[in-house]
Amino acid sequence: MAYFDAASAAPLHPVGRQALLAALDDGWADPARLYREGRRARLLLDAAREAAAEAVECRPDELVFTPSGTRAVHVGIEGALAGRRRVGRHLIVSAVEHSSVLHAAEVHEALGGSVTEVGVDRTGAVTPDAFAGSLLPDTALACLQSANHEVGTVQPVAEVAEACRAAGVPLLVDAAQSLGWGPVAGDWSLLTASAHKWGGPSGVGLLVVRKGVRFAPRGPLDERESGRAAGFENIPAVVAAAASLRAVRAEAAEEAARLRELTERIRTRVPALVPDVEVTGDPERRLPGIVTFSCLYVDGETVLHELDGAGFSVSSGSSCTSSTLTPSHVLRAMGVLSEGNVRVSLPPGTPAEDVERFLTVLPGVVAGVREKLGAPVPAGGVRGAERGVEESGAPAVDAPAGGTPAGTSTVVDALVVDALGRRCPIPVIELARVIGDVPVGGTVRVLADDEAARLDIPAWCEMRGQEYVGEEPADRGSAYVVRRTS
Amino acid sequence: MAYFDAASAAPLHPVGRQALLAALDDGWADPARLYREGRRARLLLDAAREAAAEAVECRPDELVFTPSGTRAVHVGIEGALAGRRRVGRHLIVSAVEHSSVLHAAEVHEALGGSVTEVGVDRTGAVTPDAFAGSLLPDTALACLQSANHEVGTVQPVAEVAEACRAAGVPLLVDAAQSLGWGPVAGDWSLLTASAHKWGGPSGVGLLVVRKGVRFAPRGPLDERESGRAAGFENIPAVVAAAASLRAVRAEAAEEAARLRELTERIRTRVPALVPDVEVTGDPERRLPGIVTFSCLYVDGETVLHELDGAGFSVSSGSSCTSSTLTPSHVLRAMGVLSEGNVRVSLPPGTPAEDVERFLTVLPGVVAGVREKLGAPVPAGGVRGAERGVEESGAPAVDAPAGGTPAGTSTVVDALVVDALGRRCPIPVIELARVIGDVPVGGTVRVLADDEAARLDIPAWCEMRGQEYVGEEPADRGSAYVVRRTS
Structure with missing residues (x-):
């Protein structure tokens, strides 16, 4: 067995496991209490905070533990936006942030705020200039991940942080994917992370708010974690998270x-x-x-x-x-x-x-x-490859996906592939199957109602060197028009 | 060593500890994933939900795990209020709820909602009639703990639930202190609890929303836990919580x-x-x-x-x-x-x-x-007791609390004790010291600015059989007037 999904969750590091076991004995009591079990729990919590702050390169009193990275992101964004309510209600996020950031942005928009999503290039990176260009006089907060969770691309955080700093806008960095590898460089204002991504236990996130950053946490709160994370502290998990972070950093x-x-x-x-x-x-x-x-x-x-x-x-x-x-x-x-x-x-x-x-x-x-x-068998040229499959005789009705089989019909000036009701990758397979029948310079229209077609048909054209003409509305779904160029 | 603070937190039950260790190995992966580690995690999560639901006596799909009891209360109250926004914005809570309930009520009030705090008798219990009497046509939600966390008094939940049901108002029961002892009787609509109170680990709360109860969770959410608790599930802790609950219930x-x-x-x-x-x-x-x-x-x-x-x-x-x-x-x-x-x-x-x-x-x-x-030495009658101390000569200046020593002065019609700047229990001690100097039927005024005096001076009168006349405003703090009756 090989587990290759560390970006979702990593198993608990052996050092974290040991720390967890020890802290189950010594860290279960309420750290706000003055009796010995409480004092012992408080000592463990303080030590974990110091260790985590050292790894983040921040002050211990700038860092609180939250019940998850998601919660750190939600509280961080809400609190930073509320803290700068007077400046404005404009929020900037990159288009490739973790869903927790995008969910918080949706809520902000639903409550009347404005959101700019900064696009990325084909590698998944924002360009510092584009990011800086989205800063407005009423921008309350900008968010940029340290590195992308799906494709691994590292973002230009330091450059973006500099642009934000120059504009007086705090930058929140979601460092969930990178904190185990090292601190986030640059002059950021807020940082979030999630312990189970670096080999810590589930149930622990980090929220760092630099001194001087205006921050007004929302919702019901209590006196725990500087009023930024309500609820009884999960000290055994926090201790294990800090110990794991230290251990993975050493390696x-x-x-x-x-x-x-x-x-x-x-x-x-x-x-x-x-x-x-x-x-x-x-x-x-x-x-x-x-x-x-x-x-x-x-x-x-x-x-x-x-x-x-x-x-x-x-x-x-x-x-x-x-x-x-x-x-x-x-x-x-x-x-x-x-x-x-x-x-x-x-x-x-x-x-x-x-x-x-x-x-x-x-x-x-x-x-x-x-x-x-029944996909086209790849070979040399497009025509050869796609024809080869058609000759192999694999009929469209053999495709295992649901819905009606895709039909092909020739109209006056264009071939039409009806892939309505068919799920990805069938629309693209059908397109590949017929492209050989299209005369060079002619077009084919693929009717599809699977969302993925909007992305995958242009991507197929790019990979195949065919021309993607565009999308047209249709009675059901959309018609994606492709011109054969070779 | 004897730990007598189980109402704050209990150490992890041995059965819970064993379950936690096993689930650290098998339950760390993302239960939303389809590969074997994910499926294994999902099985553990489902089994824990079934076990917890059995203990609560609800359906598994009515129960979600939250990162703490506090979070369960916050989400539960916000979601239930939002779900019944059209009915109105009136919230009922008992005056002796856990602070997490009162914090949520404060936020609701700050956002323009109205809140009624139902008082309790000297035992700490609400009376069902008083609670029912606070139900209004625009009441969106009522909250009552199953039992009080500070004095242990069990609330008449079943009767109150019946009154709420008759009025069509959902009742949220905070069962944090009682769930380890048994399910909550009565026809409640929402229930919250906290695992570390029953010998489960930190980091796990329960939120139960009965089918048919209108519920609209607030804030940024994700697809986890039915959209009611965002963030990566803490499965090892959840498994340990369910195992502990089953174990404590067996005993x-x-x-x-x-x-x-x-x-x-x-x-x-x-x-x-x-x-x-x-x-x-x-x-x-x-x-x-x-x-x-x-x-x-x-x-x-x-x-x-x-x-x-x-x-x-x-x-x-x-x-x-x-x-x-x-x-x-x-x-x-x-x-x-x-x-x-x-x-x-x-x-x-x-x-x-x-x-x-x-x-x-x-x-x-x-x-x-x-x-x-320097407190009065108790003896027989009040006079004897209090005089006894004065005769022992312990001077007020010996009291270790800060501030100026309390002074005593006689004005035309009443004795005045100046305990301004003195912390509890000094104002009450000073009152006890001078009561013997007050003629029967005469009054003494205690000047104090410690909040506790407002509670403790009347309580002293009750215990001592003296008459508490009332509180009057003063230049600093308040004047508490006591009449000697015997």
């Missing part, structure tokens, strides 16, 4: 280099081993352990299922996984392919053999899924 | 009888062993493990400190403990003495010998504190 430099080399193997070898793959994210400015790629003509859920069967736990930003019906907002903002998306995020300590085994298993898994879906 | 009937007998020893013997003591709370309708009493002429912080030195960890609702400057709102609502307040809350398994040792140690501790403070 960080060495482990980062090792994991970076392992993810580099995946980045370079997957495109060679698996045809029609797009590796996403910045190849240089990236986290050590995360690599993400998408495979044409494959549905994410089946790939995940097959990889799970082969002993690999990975996640996917495809729309056809789990309960979600829309592709990942991160891949959408980047404008890259979402179908057959696979995120590999290696936990520290991942043996090289596991990665090698993954590279051995993956090509067969993808080929198997493609075969089941 | 509950036997242990309740045993602890009830032990607290009964304290209830009956403390007044015999320590003079000038008021035992508070309902003698019959009460939790098994909690007993609370207050001692005249004693400051709570010193008593706690001395008891801690003698090996007993207890808490106090006195104003002179820890950081608080006001006496417990519970004791205030009950109208009972707050000075020298001691809450003993026995954890399951407390040996009888510990209670016996406490009863042996307590009289000396209280006497020692009284002596240091």
Whole structure:
């Protein structure tokens, strides 16, 4: 078994586990009480705060523990916005923030605030100039992650922080994915993180508010954690979180280099081993352990299922996984392919053999899924490849997804593919199947009502060197128009 | 060492500890993921939810886990109020609810809602009629604890729930103190609880919302826990919480009888062993493990400190403990003495010998504190007792509290005690010192600016059989007027 989803959660670090066990004995009492059990709990809490602050490079009295990273983000954004209510109600977020940030932004907007989403390039990074350009006189707060959780791209936090500082706007950095690797550089104002991402236990987040930053926490509060995180302190977990952070930091430099080399193997070898793959994210400015790629003509859920069967736990930003019906907002903002998306995020300590085994298993898994879906068999030129499949005779009605089988009809000036009611990756597969029938210079219209088509049809065109003409409204769903250029 | 503060927090039950350790191995992954670690985590979460629901006597899909009992209360109240926004914005709470309920009520009031605080009798219980009488056509929600956390009095929840049901108003029951002992009877609509009160770990609360209750959670949310508790699930802690609850319930009937007998020893013997003591709370309708009493002429912080030195960890609702400057709102609502307040809350398994040792140690501790403070030595009648002390010559300037020594002066028609700047229990001690100088039928005015005086001077009158005439405004603080009746 190889667990390759550290960006979701990492198992508890052995040092954290030991600390947790010790603190279960010594840290269960109320730290606000004056008797010995309370004093002992208080000492543990204070020591954990000091250790965490040292790792963040902030003052202990700037840091509070929250019940989760999500809660840290929610409280941090609400409190910073409320603290600068007089300045204005404009909030800036990048388009690829964690959903907790985007949820807080939605609430802010629903309450009458304004939100600017700063776009990213194809690697997933914001540009400091674009970010700075969105700063307005009434901007109360800006939010930028330290690194992206889906593709691993590291954001230019220090440059953005400088621009924010110059404009007098506080910057909140969601450091959930990077804090285990090192402190966040730059002159940020607020920082959030989540312990279970660095090998700490569930149930612990960090919220850091620099001295001098206006902050007015919302909602019912109590006297705990400086009035910023109501409820009984979870001291055993907090102690374990701080101990784990210290432990992973001690190993960080060495482990980062090792994991970076392992993810580099995946980045370079997957495109060679698996045809029609797009590796996403910045190849240089990236986290050590995360690599993400998408495979044409494959549905994410089946790939995940097959990889799970082969002993690999990975996640996917495809729309056809789990309960979600829309592709990942991160891949959408980047404008890259979402179908057959696979995120590999290696936990520290991942043996090289596991990665090698993954590279051995993956090509067969993808080929198997493609075969089941009746996807075009890749070969040389587009015409040859797509024709080859049609000649193999795999009929559209064999496709396992629900709905009516896709139909093809020729109208006066364009071929139409009806993929209404068909889930990804069927619309793209149908497009690939007919492109050979389109004369060079002619167009094909794909009718589809699966959200992923909006992202994946243009991405397919980009990968295939065909021209994406645009989207047109249709009676049901949309018509995506593609011109054959070669 | 004897830890007698289970109402604040109980150490983790051995069964909970074992469950926690197992779930650290099997329950750290994201339960929303489809790979095996995720599925394993999901199974544990589902099983914990079923076990907790069984203990609450609700459906599993009515119960979500929150990061604390406090959070459960905050989310529960906000969500229920928002769900019935169209009905109105009136909220009912009892005056002796946990601070988390009162904080949520404050926020509701600050946002333009209205709040009725239903008073309690001297035992700390609401009367169902009074509670029902506060129901209005625009009442959106009513809140009543199952039992009080400071004095152990059990509330008439079933009767109040019936009245609420008849009025079509949902009742939220904070069951933090009682859920370990059994399910809450009656037709309530929402229920909250906190695992570390029943021997579960920190970091777990329960929020139950009965099917059919209108509920609209506020603030940024995610898809976890039915959209009612955002943030990564803390599955190891949740599993430990459910296992602990099951374990304490298995022992509950036997242990309740045993602890009830032990607290009964304290209830009956403390007044015999320590003079000038008021035992508070309902003698019959009460939790098994909690007993609370207050001692005249004693400051709570010193008593706690001395008891801690003698090996007993207890808490106090006195104003002179820890950081608080006001006496417990519970004791205030009950109208009972707050000075020298001691809450003993026995954890399951407390040996009888510990209670016996406490009863042996307590009289000396209280006497020692009284002596240091120059308090009147109790004897027969009031006059004798109070005169006795004056004759012993302990001067007011010996009192260890800060501020200027209290001065006594006789004006035309009344004696005046100046206790301005003096902290509790000094104003009451000074009153007791001079009462012997007041002619029967005459009055004495105590000038005091310590909040506790407002509660403790009337309470002293009640205990001493003197007449409390009332409070008058003064240049600083207030003048409390007492008439000597015997």
